[in-house]
Amino acid sequence: MKQLKLGLSMFRMGYHIAAWRHPSNQPDGAMDLGYYRRIAKIAEDAKLDLLFMADELAIRGQDNPPGARQRSSYVAELEPVTLLSALAPLTSRIGLVSTASTTYSEPFNLARQFLSLDHLSGGRAGWNVVTSWGKEDAANFGHLALPDYDTRYDRAAEFVEVVRGLWNSFDADAFIRDQASGQYFDPAKMHQLNHEGRWFRVKGPLHMARSPQGEPVIFSAGDSEAGREVAARSADVVFTAKQEFEDARAFLADIKRRLPAHGRAAEEVIVMPGLMPILGETRDAARAAYDRLQELIDPVVGLASLYDRLGDLSGYDIDGPVPEPKDPAFRSRAEVMYRLAQREGYSIRQLYLAVAAGRGHRTVIGTAADIADEMQAWMEGGAADGFNLIPTHLPGALEDMAGLLLPELRRRGLFRQEYEGRTLRENLGLAPRAAVAA
Numbered sequence: 001m002k003q004l005k006l007g008l009s010m011f012r013m014g015y016h017i018a019a020w021r022h023p024s025n026q027p028d029g030a031m032d033l034g035y036y037r038r039i040a041k042i043a044e045d046a047k048l049d050l051l052f053m054a055d056e057l058a059i060r061g062q063d064n065p066p067g068a069r070q071r072s073s074y075v076a077e078l079e080p081v082t083l084l085s086a087l088a089p090l091t092s093r094i095g096l097v098s099t100a101s102t103t104y105s106e107p108f109n110l111a112r113q114f115l116s117l118d119h120l121s122g123g124r125a126g127w128n129v130v131t132s133w134g135k136e137d138a139a140n141f142g143h144l145a146l147p148d149y150d151t152r153y154d155r156a157a158e159f160v161e162v163v164r165g166l167w168n169s170f171d172a173d174a175f176i177r178d179q180a181s182g183q184y185f186d187p188a189k190m191h192q193l194n195h196e197g198r199w200f201r202v203k204g205p206l207h208m209a210r211s212p213q214g215e216p217v218i219f220s221a222g223d224s225e226a227g228r229e230v231a232a233r234s235a236d237v238v239f240t241a242k243q244e245f246e247d248a249r250a251f252l253a254d255i256k257r258r259l260p261a262h263g264r265a266a267e268e269v270i271v272m273p274g275l276m277p278i279l280g281e282t283r284d285a286a287r288a289a290y291d292r293l294q295e296l297i298d299p300v301v302g303l304a305s306l307y308d309r310l311g312d313l314s315g316y317d318i319d320g321p322v323p324e325p326k327d328p329a330f331r332s333r334a335e336v337m338y339r340l341a342q343r344e345g346y347s348i349r350q351l352y353l354a355v356a357a358g359r360g361h362r363t364v365i366g367t368a369a370d371i372a373d374e375m376q377a378w379m380e381g382g383a384a385d386g387f388n389l390i391p392t393h394l395p396g397a398l399e400d401m402a403g404l405l406l407p408e409l410r411r412r413g414l415f416r417q418e419y420e421g422r423t424l425r426e427n428l429g430l431a432p433r434a435a436v437a438a
């Protein structure tokens with residue numbers, strides 16, 4: 001029987017906009033390794049596939065409406081690859097996946113960083129490829145404006161190929177290290193990349209042995225045509241923020257349909273929609289847990305949560321309809337949000353209350369059986385191979401998942417009892433990638 005692959009998004013003390021105010025949270029957790037260590041332990045004991053870190057390269061958005069920022073926890077975060085490297089020796093099986101931008105890095109730096117994490121963790125590293133959509137990110141890297149969409153994706157496509165080329169600098173058996181003969185490696189098994197493309201000239205090789213899992217696992221989350229093509233060509237796992245079953249099913253089918261053109265089969269790519277479960281022993285208890293969090297949202301923070309996606313709504317009646325997005329930098333999420341508001345007939349206030357919880361991800365409130373029903377239906381209906389679990393607050397919501405939801409999934413045979421392998425690629429059931437020609 002097919003089983004679900006499950007990741008835990010470990011961003012920002014939880015995704016609920018008021019997560020840091022939850023009485024069970026550790027308000028200074030974002031800067032504390034001990035906090036993340038506790039979360040990683042619960043997630044690994046629960047046999048989750050991976051810990052996922054999102055990332056941004058700036059404090060995004062303005063203090064708009066004024067006063068919102070000083071009430072928000074996102075102004076202070078650890079650099080995620082460094083954090084995951086610190087977690088590597090404190091964990092042994094769970095995958096360690098970080099976001100990193102192709103727009104504001106060089107392939108050589110990034111290939112080196114992630115392959116180091118991979119070695120330090122015994123083959124558990126993953127890279128979530130993003131192009132970064134924030135204009136505040138651009139301003140931290142000497143750009144006057146956000147590089148345009150096509151430019152970012154054109155660079156991203158080449159960037160990923162260069163990184164993969166560098167990861168293949170040495171064959172798996174290149175290092176002989178024979179103290180008796182004095183030969184350290186076989187030069188026939190070292191490959192110089194000599195890449196010359198539109199964006200990058202990289203000679204290589206990368207001075208590091210091949211990954212214990214062949215190559216670190218590549219994740220991507222783009223939803224546009226260009227984003228989907230990068231995913232189909234290069235990603236092992238595709239994240240998405242689809243809210244509705246039919247959208248998710250169409251997305252999964254579209255990704256899998258693109259694979260043969262890149263010489264790949266459907267089972268080589270795992271599609272994981274985000275899912276925020278809000279759990280309780282009963283439906284009433286789950287609803288009460290949700291209400292408790294929603295009550296912690298300051299209205300000024302609620303309005304600010306819509307600003308980056310839908311623009312400045314402060315001139316509109318907060319209890320009136322949501323205006324159509326005009327030129328959003330973050331196309332797919334803006335559309336998702338606008339469609340949600342239209343479908344549900346949400347006012348601006350109702351929309352921020354609805355999205356503040358999931359930050360654009362599907363939110364399901366209920367018992368373990370309710371949520372397992374949904375997950376099972378999505379998997380069996382071809383809308384998901386697994387889920388990127390989005391906790392409202394950490395570690396509280398993770399404890400609920402581990403204590404309530406996972407036992408229910410296991411009872412149904414939908415989730416593992418034990419890790420299958422040592423590396424992230426093995427646990428995800430992904431075959432080694434075919435090497436990129438040097």
Ligand SMILES: Cc1cc2nc3c(=O)[nH]c(=O)nc-3n(C[C@H](O)[C@H](O)[C@H](O)COP(=O)(O)O)c2cc1C
Binds near residue numbers: 224332
């Ligand atoms: C689950 C998920 C996680 C994402 N994480 C990040 C992130 O950490 N940093 C970032 O800049 N963008 C992130 N994105 C944004 C995507 O990289 C991408 O820009 C977005 O989905 C829109 O797709 P498009 O750019 O192809 O339109 C994420 C998207 C999703 C669905």
